[in-house]
Amino acid sequence: MLSLSKHVRYAFVFALFLLAGPAVAEPPLALPVVDQIVVRKGDRVMELYAGGHLVHTIEGIQLGDAPEGPKRFQGDERTPEGRYTIDYGNPGSSYHLSLHISYPNAQDIAYAHAQGRSPGGLIFIHGQPNDWTQSERVPGDWTDGCIAVSDEEIEALWRAVPDGTVIDILP
Structure with a gap:
């Protein structure tokens, strides 16, 4: 069996790195x-x-802990369904940027009040929690009714989605 000196092996490995070229960030x-x-x-x-x-x-979005059905009340951990707008962005969010969804609308408020309840609010599209240290997303559905995406995706949305953009949330 051919035995190469340690220096020849290092030179060979170094040459392979040079042939591969520099790592290119996406x-x-x-x-x-x-x-x-x-x-x-x-x-x-x-x-x-x-x-x-x-x-x-964007695939693999994450929803509220109780993802089936429309949001009806504060604390139900559901993501709303219906037509809303993105009405402002929050750069100081507890998540990596966030875009506010105009929930609740007049129908949402009327339904909740007819049941003697609050419709809730503060529904956003947002990134991962600021204190999340993993490179992957938090696993599963975990929000209180918001829509979570990756940090890279919310950064792209932040740049591309102006206030007043229509958002249709379907079952």
Whole structure:
């Protein structure tokens, strides 16, 4: 069996690294200005539209701890269903950026009040918790009714989704 000196082996390994070239970081997700968001809760996807054309799909979105059915009351841990708008961004969020969803609307408020309850509020699209130190997302559905995406995805949404963007949240 051929035996190579230690120096020859190091030179060979170094040459392999040179041939492989430098590691190239993947560019950040870049999106055009988005004018409609469609969330399909059951499929765990968020579709982003510009000018009526699908421009990107975010898969594996995370929802509230009780993801089935529409949000009705404060504390039910459900994600709303219906048509809302993105009405402001929160750069000081407890999560890696967040975009506020205009829940509750007049129908949501009327339904909850008819039951003698509060509809809740403070529903956002947001990244992972600021104190989350793992490179992957928090596993499973874990929000209190919000829609969570990766930190890279919320950064792209932050740049591409202006206030007033329509969001349709479907079962």
